[in-house]
Amino acid sequence: MDSACNDLFKDDYIFRMTDDTGMFQHSKYALPDPNHGYxxxxxxxxxxxxxxxxxxxxxxxxxxxxxxxxxxxxxxxxxxxxxxxxxxxxxxxxxxxxxxxxxxxxxxxxxxxxxxxxxxxxxxxxxxxxxxxxxxxxxxLHFLRSKAYSILGLASLESDDAKRIVSETAESLCSQYDGCKDGEWKWFEDTVTYCNHVLPWSLIEAYKVTGKDKFLQTAEESLDFLSKVTFREGYFKPVGCNGWFVKGKTPAEFDEQPVEACEGVFTYLATYEATGSRSYLQKAKQCYEWYRGFNSKKTSLIDSESGGCYDGLKENGLNRNIGAESLVSYVMAFLKISSIAGEETN
Structure with missing residues (x-):
């Protein structure tokens, strides 16, 4: 594996952010902030x-x-x-x-x-x-991402009931996609917003469960569209949450969120496993490298002192708070990309 697996993993901040109730939601810089609870x-x-x-x-x-x-x-x-x-x-x-x-x-x-x-x-x-x-x-369920996350969970189960719900829910995602795609716009909505990768990722998992080619085709087509949006400069640059990407307009540049890189890692690896296409493997690695400084600001988001992950990239640099979503996203991405250490690199 490349340098991604050579990180010295530190878990200090995981335990700092967790008390006997659970993980805190937010921090003020590197201090867990109880004011925001869980x-x-x-x-x-x-x-x-x-x-x-x-x-x-x-x-x-x-x-x-x-x-x-x-x-x-x-x-x-x-x-x-x-x-x-x-x-x-x-x-x-x-x-x-x-x-x-x-x-x-x-x-x-x-x-x-x-x-x-x-x-x-x-x-x-x-x-x-x-x-x-x-x-x-x-x-x-009404909302796309709630359906997609549900598919991820149910696709892991062996029961016939779970498989039936996976198939039905994936069909509803495809119907939404077919109703929104238009010309070069290959997406499920008229706006690309947050946690975008989970939509094609869920269809990849549904394909693995059901074998329905439609799920794989929709997943690849939508993911390839998203890739064109988020790899415009040769590195991963998620759509910014300060404005999103409205159809017919320009994608928001900032703020870039750590959760997008994590779900990008999982999605591209799942698609690589389903298709064998090494281009997806390479994109998974680039999503992970976003944390390490291969990004629009050429700045690492990892706090070397605690092992935590900063809350995002803003136009003027880092958001130096280290909240739960960012921390967990980084650790999950690190563990997932490290699991493919036996694969060939670039």
């Missing part, structure tokens, strides 16, 4: 990260994190099977029900953990209980 979004992704860490290094301290983040999801689920998202520092929830995106990310984490060989049996039994309560709500 989110289920972050703890769901942190559960995936913790399992990846435990699989990679086999240390009990990472298994402890698995229990902690999984417990947060159990606490977040409502009686009807949905999830609350925002929790105050005093452990009081701020809402009766969270967003559909939060719901989808929870299913992604649940499916990942249920299918992971390192998840303890007792934890799997608990997470299976949570998943069974949540699954009936998937068919009523």
């Amino acid at each position: 989110t289920t979004d972050d703890n769901a992704r942190a559960l995936i990260m913790a399992l990846m860490l435990y699989e990679r290094y086999g240390k009990e301290k990472y298994l402890d994190l698995v229990y902690r983040y999984a417990t947060f999801l159990l606490s977040a689920q409502t009686r009807n099977g949905k999830f609350r998202n925002f929790m105050r520092y005093d452990r009081n929830w701020l809402e009766k029900e969270g967003s559909e995106d939060c719901f989808g990310r929870c299913l992604w984490a649940l499916g990942f953990a249920l299918s992971h060989p390192c998840t303890p049996k007792g934890v799997k039994e608990s997470l299976s209980y949570i998943m069974q309560k949540a699954m009936p709500h998937v068919s009523a």
Whole structure:
């Protein structure tokens, strides 16, 4: 593997950002900020990260994190099977029900953990209980990304019911895509916004489950369109969250978000595995290198002191806060790209 695997991984900041409740949402520079409490979004992704860490290094301290983040999801689920998202520092929830995106990310984490060989049996039994309560709500989802994250989770399961829901939900994504694509515009909406890679990625996973060529074709066509938008200068440059990319206009330059690079890594690797095309493998590596300074500002987003990841690239440089989403995104991307160390490089 290239230099991406030669990083000296530091986990200090993961434990600094995690207390006995879960992972804090935000920081003020390198200090966790209790004023913003916790989110289920972050703890769901942190559960995936913790399992990846435990699989990679086999240390009990990472298994402890698995229990902690999984417990947060159990606490977040409502009686009807949905999830609350925002929790105050005093452990009081701020809402009766969270967003559909939060719901989808929870299913992604649940499916990942249920299918992971390192998840303890007792934890799997608990997470299976949570998943069974949540699954009936998937068919009523409205938003694209919530559907896509749900597909990621359910595609990991072996049950016929999960496979049926994956197929039906992927069909709805394809219908949305067919209704929006137009000429050179090959996308699911008239705006390219946040967490974009999860849309084609979910269709790749649906293709693996169902074998339906339509899912693969739509995934590749939309991902190739997104690649033209985000690799304009020869390096990865995600669409900025300060304005997005509206059809017929110019993509926003900033702020660039770490979550986009992480999901780019996972998406391009999944597409490489499905197609064998090495161009996707190369793009996965470029997405990871974005963290290390191969980006529009030629600036590393990794805090060498703590091992954390800064919250993004702004027009005037780094956003020097180190929040949960950025931290977890970087660690997941590092672990995922490191897992292909046996592949040929450039």
